[in-house]
Amino acid sequence: MLAYQRLCAEICREFGIPAHRVMAHREVNIGKPDPHSIDMDGFRVQVARLLAGRAPALPTQEDPVAMLPMLRQGADNYHVKTVRGCLFARGGLPEASYGGPSGLKAWLERTSFDSALTKDVKAFQAAHNLDADGIVGPLTWAKLLRV
Structure with missing residues (x-):
């Protein structure tokens, strides 16, 4: 996941795109299934951290749910x-x-x-x-x- 966040940060940096404009395919193509259920709000926060020159926040022992995806009807994983x-x-x-x-x-x-x-x-x-x-x-x- 970190590699994907870094890629998105590099693309944003190259083209002057703010992190809040990073979109998942399910946000662009509403009818497509989302097999990975990535929490895009959290993903965008990590991209913003990378753009600001900070490392993405890593989950701690006190926050074991930080890396779990948001799931809703339609998820399949x-x-x-x-x-x-x-x-x-x-x-x-x-x-x-x-x-x-x-x-x-x-x-x-x-x-x-x-x-x-x-x-x-x-x-x-x-x-x-x-x-x-x-x-x-x-x-x-x-x-x-x-x-």
Whole structure:
């Protein structure tokens, strides 16, 4: 990721483009899937740090969720499996969400962030006094991972 941030900083420097103009393909081509779910706000902050001559901020032990992506409906990657596993491990997930014992393995192995998972994430967020928007960002990751 750092190599990509450095590349973007060099392009911005070369053409006089501010970091806030750096865009992900999902921000330009709305209909395309985003398999990597990069948090572009955080990415742009790191590009801005590089443009200012500072090294990108590295996550510390106190901030283990800093490198985790923001996930929302439509994401399709292995981080979604982590969300599913955490939701199941934290309890409170209705058995209907995963189809009972016979459906659990398949549910845990799915990498797609579908509407049903959005509903489960919203329920988890509400139960933990978070904004129930269905998006797994830093605050939701911290609750899911218990950090």
